[in-house]
Amino acid sequence: MNTLKLKEWLKLYFIMGSNNCTKNPAYILTEAIKGGITLFQFREKGDHCLLGEHKYALARELQSICREYKIPFIVNDDIDLALAIQADGVHIGQDDEDIQKVRNRIGNMLLGVSVHSYAEALSAMDAGADYFGLGPIFPTNTKKDAKPVQGLSFIQELRRKRIHIPIVGIGGINPQNAHLVMDAGADGVSVITAISKADSPYQAAAELKLRTNLDYQ
Ligand code: 3NM
16 A cells, blocks of 8 residues: 555554443543544553454444544454454454465555564564564553564664664553654554543643644754
């Protein structure tokens, strides 16, 4: 897909599943969109997550909100779900289905891949990834099996090695530190808690937007 458009989509990348929410997920997503998120990933994973038809129903509900506001809707990991509801894309990790196989199954849909080393980045690119998620940049409690904190240096390393594929940072990103991730060379920031558990998801998204556009000093 067009790289410039993809980079616009990735700027403020909000991820959420029902177990990341202390309020109604549809309400949080709508507020986050109004605050300025540019893409949404449905990630129904971990303790107490919804399964089967309940998961499917929430995906449809959140997808319809994204469609109303013209925000791309990406599904984490669950390729069958993404295909069944015609999502705009999928995001997978290294422990999920083989990247090349996923690319073959989804055709031209957007494909994001989490990578943790230069070697993983090269093979994900070869297999057809459209963008990378790099993390955890800062400490996070949200993902139980997160790798050790990478800091900003992995983003800088990939840029130094002339990897030009779009990159989003993930893990512990909030309005106070988001500008550091952009300064390191990322095209966008992905957040869960900073928006999903904020008192005002609208305000949190608006602050992140301001700071990822680097209007903020
Ligand atoms: N992936 P929060 S860290 C889903 O390092 C996820 O690949 C990570 O949540 C990775 O914004 C992470 O609440 C959790 O820290 C991000």
